[in-house]
Amino acid sequence: MNQTVSGPILTSDGIPLKVSLKKAERINKIRAFLLVLPLLAFILITFLIPIGDMLARSIDDRQINTVFPKTFEVYKKWDRQDLPSEEVYKTMFFELKDSEGYSVGKASTRMNYSKSGWKSLLKKSKRKFKKIEEGPYKEKMIATDKRWGDPEYWKALGQMVDPTTMGYYLNAVDLKYDSNKNVVQQKENRRIYNKTWIKTFKVSILVTFFCLLLGYPISYLLATLPMKYSNLLMICVLLPFWTSLLVRTVAWMVMLQQKGVFNNLMVMAGLIADENRWQLMYNQTAVIIVMTQILLPFMVLPLYSVMKTISPTYMRAALNLGASPIHAFYKIYMPNSIPGVSAGCLLVFIIAIGYYITPELVGGKDGQMVGNWIAYHLKTTLNWGLCAALGAILLAVMTVLYWAYNKIVGIENIKLG
């Protein structure tokens, strides 16, 4: 083999083998890339860019800076003790007067998060400032509305000097900036998010637990029954999948309400008295019951697909080696079904934690989850920054879970089918 003593290996036409191979593979790579291109573009436009935008929005605080850039320039010089100087008033006056109503509206919404009252103040002032021709602006502005003379309003603007803010995130966990930009707790009656977070986790964990509890035996049965029975059973499990989510949820409302089917049956059976029917609808219990039913297939499918691969001879071998059926199940079957258990739990938990429609319909006041607050702020208060912060926290929680799962179980062990 004296040809290969020095230099790279050459092909028969004298080109180095590696170059040649790369050339040959390039066309395959291009083909592969073209095949994924439509999906890649789709995901980029509909998924990655919106997520990036959402993450940006959760810390974006430029709305005021773009309407009142000069005001913030001079604002920075203020000692934030008494009222600001005439210069600050003057700049604010002109920027407000010359700006467009639409952008002022957006800015004032943001200012209102820091101190409520800003919105009406700006709206009123913009109208009245038209009559003011010349200074001194400080006195005239205070004359139009005495809130201009309240240092608290001016101090609240201090949170908005920077183009970015952690304010939304603080908000999402019941904290806020005070006027000196220290992090403090929200007022007691405004603390709602921490409770919601705890509730969301609690519901998600319980739903995951109940799905596992109900899904494991049925998956075991599915995986061990002969094909002709297991197909039928599988259809029963999947049937909910083919029914509209809304229909199912409404069906549960019929079942569980106080004068509903379930309570009627219990009363008829004499198990509960007519006057103290169980409150099963419009509370957390309802959310847990309905979500468990809806998410059950997401537990059963990965469990089933893993259990299907566990050869029944493992159990036979364990029995043959002297283990009791329970011991054999615990020591041999269960460990082999772990990839399915963890995949199912991860899937159900992740879907549950961001769930919206079911809590909205059956949750009542008590059953609202984070997803519902996001929807509320998105549609009603238009506080998209807070929506983005809540969503980003959810995303972070899922990422941490995924990371932990990978550390503990190993993501290569996950099996969805």
Next chain:
Amino acid sequence: MSEKDSFVKFEKVDKSYDGEILVVKDLNLDVPKGEFLTMLGPSGSGKTTVLMMLAGFETPTSGEIYLDGNPISSIPPNKRGIGMVFQNYALFPHMTVKENLSFPLEVRKMEKSEIEEKVSNALSMVELQDFGNRMPLQLSGGQQQRVALARSLVFEPRLVLMDEPLGALDKNLREQMQYEIKHIHEKIGITVVYVTHDQSEALTMSNRIAVFNDGKIQQISSPDVLYEKPNSSFVAQFIGENNQLKGKVKSINGENCIITTESGDDIQALKINVNNNGDGSLVSLRPERVAINSSENFENNFDAKVKELIYLGDHIRSRVEVCGNDQFIVKIPNSYKGANLKEGATVKLSWKASDSRALDLN
């Protein structure tokens, strides 16, 4: 065989899964202690069902199975103390080799030190001392096979069942493992019931072979008897290569008889499975017992036409037409004499009457 000798005993065992078809019919079988018994048969012949009933995974529909004199039908599989090697080994994939081997010992609540000793003994028996900490999937097929074997023996069962344990191995490895299993059996003197559909495997390893077909034992005897003296045409056909000549009984003369083929040739044969003149019969004859152009004196001599020659190295397989059968095979050793046959040539075939067995027409 006396009652005492019978370690495993099947008494009038029937088995049906669906209440319509009997997969095992009226099985009576005795296995003495220390024997290597092979159940051989085509798939669906009921041999695996018999094994599963013995292991306790299936219950006999009627009849009783005795182990060492005690009926075992009501004993669950985990209390039978029977070792078993499964078709695909059934090594627990989430446990190391050592953990797999310790499993039956831990279940029996043995001391840690005792477990360790037994596991390492078992591993050295199958020559896998250095593989104790591997996972089963990191082992080759042959190594997995040996681990499965070691696991079935590590808790010192009285009886080991093997369900086509070598089916997944390639040919060379399979032959090697056949000898290993045979040697281990000889060394520890355990009783083995082995299931296979591979007749050469059965011939190599067994003390006795039970040939199954259609839920019944067709013949049970030692390998040489089974091969040389099959007593039904199914067994003759299933074990080894076999020529069959179809005809009718012309006359019966004590141990011998004459069969007339459709082509009108009279064959001298041993009377095995025929009773009356005029009965249909298949005469069975091993290819290696047929001589070509021999000058010796045989009872049967016929002219044959060479149809096809297949070169197989050590011998030449020639398909000839004789007595109206054009699928007749003769094996010609590729010896120093050479085998100068030509396709289309006419040759003289001869064989002894005692090598041709007149069997039933199945």
